[in-house]
Amino acid sequence: MRMKGTGITLGKTYRDPVSGFIGIATSVTYWLHGCARVELETGGIDKDTGAIKPVSVYFDSDRVKNHEVKGAPDLNPEPLDRVFLAAILRRAAERYDVDKLRKETRYEVTDQIRREM
16 A cells, blocks of 8 residues: 655644644654545643643544644843842832841841740
């Protein structure tokens, strides 16, 4: 029996339009009567154990379509503006009375040292 080309590239992402399943092509198998099947594999995380659980499903190779995965946009990092940074630090200092926290910490440490003596 002669095997036909499927046009499937292993390692690329494909989508089954009927079920909506999206996965990476990990194998192509040829069956006795000329049917070519592609295995699409995807992974998930088990919520109970946190373990990765792979899921793989076979589809007819004629049925799956190439699925373009868009990459993340390029970021242009810029240094923080000094005025912005100063405003953030000022707001953080307003929430907490830094001098009061220092005194409380100092008293806690002093009391702990006295207890250990």
